[in-house]
Every structure is written in structure tokens, then in C-alpha cells.
Amino acid sequence: MTASSTRTGAAIVEVTDLHKSFGSNHVLQGLNATIKQGEVVCVIGPSGSGKSTFLRCINLLEEPTSGSIKVGGDEVTDPDCDIDAIRRNMGMVFQQFNLFPHLSVLGNCTMAQMTVLKRSKAEAEAKARENLEKVGLSEKADAYPAQLSGGQQQRVAIARALSMDPKLMLFDEPTSALDPELVGDVLSVMRRLANDGMTMFVVTHEMAFAREVADRVIFMDGGVIVEEGDPEQVIGDPQEERTKTFLQRVLDPTHVDAGAEDAAYAKRHVGEVAADNFVKPADTHGHYSGG
Numbered sequence: 001m002t003a004s005s006t007r008t009g010a011a012i013v014e015v016t017d018l019h020k021s022f023g024s025n026h027v028l029q030g031l032n033a034t035i036k037q038g039e040v041v042c043v044i045g046p047s048g049s050g051k052s053t054f055l056r057c058i059n060l061l062e063e064p065t066s067g068s069i070k071v072g073g074d075e076v077t078d079p080d081c082d083i084d085a086i087r088r089n090m091g092m093v094f095q096q097f098n099l100f101p102h103l104s105v106l107g108n109c110t111m112a113q114m115t116v117l118k119r120s121k122a123e124a125e126a127k128a129r130e131n132l133e134k135v136g137l138s139e140k141a142d143a144y145p146a147q148l149s150g151g152q153q154q155r156v157a158i159a160r161a162l163s164m165d166p167k168l169m170l171f172d173e174p175t176s177a178l179d180p181e182l183v184g185d186v187l188s189v190m191r192r193l194a195n196d197g198m199t200m201f202v203v204t205h206e207m208a209f210a211r212e213v214a215d216r217v218i219f220m221d222g223g224v225i226v227e228e229g230d231p232e233q234v235i236g237d238p239q240e241e242r243t244k245t246f247l248q249r250v251l252d253p254t255h256v257d258a259g260a261e262d263a264a265y266a267k268r269h270v271g272e273v274a275a276d277n278f279v280k281p282a283d284t285h286g287h288y289s290g291g
């Protein structure tokens with residue numbers, strides 16, 4: 001049985017006519033989307049199209065300008081809603097791993113369990129070890145983040161998020177800061193999570209992953225959802241011109257128009273590296289070549 005044929009759960013997230021502006025920049029222009037229990041939804045699209053903003057609105061890291069977002073039936077934009085309670089149901093994994101450098105791996109995976117969920121130390125450690133095993137890092141429990149590779153740090157970040165027993169995991173380009181040889185391990189962990197039935201909303205540039213693991217792919221451009229559907233349809237046989245152009249570009253990174261977008265991408269993501277010096281992974285390593 002394929003993963004997608006089992007995804008028939010109730011809606012966990014319902015987004016209706018979501019708008020977000022930063023000043024005069026109208027970044028999200030009326031998004032509608034539903035994420036069902038157990039579903040893996042991948043969001044793809046060019047740099048600056050609003051993917052991160054969309055994801056960040058779902059757990060109110062950004063406040064929507066208008067529209068409705070319901071998580072588990074609760075309206076998150078309602079001033080009376082307990083956003084902390086809602087956020088506890090959502091694990092977030094970012095491009096940068098954001099581990100606490102002064103805490104061991106185990107410490108990173110237990111702290112929020114104890115402070116937010118009020119679990120005992122023993123209980124939190126048991127849960128953390130269970131999740132470290134899931135991400136293949138049992139033996140690193142006592143290591144510090146600086147002693148780990150980027151891929152290992154990202155897997156710790158995933159274990160940390162899982163240790164809060166989230167109902168939904170949000171990922172924002174979890175592999176794009178990694179050296180290419182480390183990407184596979186993180187994607188394997190995510191693939192396993194998906195197979196275990198975790199509900200996942202994943203912004204990614206990994207087309208092969210999206211095609212294989214997603215139940216549904218959303219292509220965004222210019223703050224709107226241009227095309228959405230089965231990955232074989234959206235990635236394999238896109239109907240919209242903008243989707244075709246984007247996919248051509250990511251699946252063939254030598255495409256002549258890639259330069260401008262890459263510079264924009266570099267500016268957004270690699271603050272410490274001059275945009276001029278930045279080479280997008282696809283240009284050198286070709287791990288976008290999923291199609």
C-alpha cells in the first residue's frame with residue numbers, strides 16, 4: 001500500500017484566504033490549504049514566493065494580516081486562543097538547527113519537555129533517548145552540538161521536536177544548510193517519520209524527496225498557490241506555465257536564468273556569506289535532480 005492511500009484523516013490545519021503583508025509588500029495573497037492527519041504536504045516554489053512566511057503563519061511566528069488558520073479546530077488568530085497550547089502540538093525544524101550550544105544532545109532534547117510539559121527528568125530522558133534512537137543518534141546523547149556534523153545536529157533538532165509529542169511537524173528547508181553528503185541521512189529520518197504516520201508540512205527544494213514522500217505538493221509563486229496536487233502530477237506533469245518554468249530551473253540548475261534567483265536566495269539565507277560568493281547547492285552538487 002502506498003503512503004498516500006492511507007491518508008484519509010481529519011483536517012489538522014485549515015487555512016482560509018490567508019494574507020500577509022510586510023509594509024507594502026503583500027507577501028501572501030489569499031492562500032487556502034488543508035493538511036489532514038497523517039498527510040505529508042511539501043511546499044515548493046522560487047525564492048521569495050512566501051513559503052517560509054506561510055509556514056511561519058501556521059504557528060504564529062508571523063501574524064497573518066487577514067484570513068483564518070485553524071489548527072485542530074482552534075482559530076489561531078483568535079485573540080482568546082491559547083497559542084502556547086496550540087504551538088505545543090507543532091514541532092518546528094528550521095534550516096539552521098538552533099540547538100543550545102551549552103547543552104548536551106540529551107539536554108537539548110529534555111529541556112522543553114521539563115520546562116513546558118513539566119515532565120520529570122527521568123521521563124524526559126527516556127523520551128529523548130527513544131527519539132534519539134529513531135534518528136540514529138543514541139550514541140551521541142552526551143555529545144555537544146559543536147562536536148556533531150550539520151546532519152547530526154539537524155537530526156538532534158528533529159529528535160528534540162519529536163520529544164514534545166507533536167501532532168504536526170513543520171519543516172522549513174531542513175536540508176538546505178547541509179553539505180550534500182549529509183542530506184541523505186536527514187531525508188531518511190524524515191521519510192521514516194512519514195511512514196510512521198506523522199503529519200508533516202515541509203518546505204523543501206528536494207524535488208526527489210517531495211516526489212517520493214509527499215502525499216500532496218503545493219507550488220507557490222508570488223504569494224499564491226499556483227498549482228497543487230499529487231506529486232506525480234505537480235512535479236512529473238505540471239499544468240501551469242510558472243510551475244514548468246520553476247521545475248525546469250531546479251531540475252536543470254545550469255539553466256541560464258538561475259543566477260538572479262540564486263543571488264536572492266543567498267541574500268535571504270546566508271547572511272554571513274557575501275551573496276556574490278554564494279553557490280547554491282544545486283549548482284555544484286546536483287541533488288535537486290530528482291525528476
Ligand SMILES: Nc1ncnc2c1ncn2[C@@H]1O[C@H](COP(=O)(O)OP(=O)(O)OP(=O)(O)O)[C@@H](O)[C@H]1O
Nearest residue numbers: 022025027046047048049050051052053054265268
Ligand atoms: N520578517 C520580514 N520582514 C519583512 N519582509 C519579510 C519578512 N519575512 C519575509 N519577508 C519578505 O517576504 C517575502 C517572502 O519571503 P519568504 O521568506 O516567505 O520566501 P521563501 O519562499 O521562503 O523564500 P526562500 O526560498 O528564499 O526561503 C520576501 O519578499 C521577503 O523579503
Ligand SMILES: [Mg+2]
Nearest residue numbers: 051052053172
Ligand atoms: Mg524560506
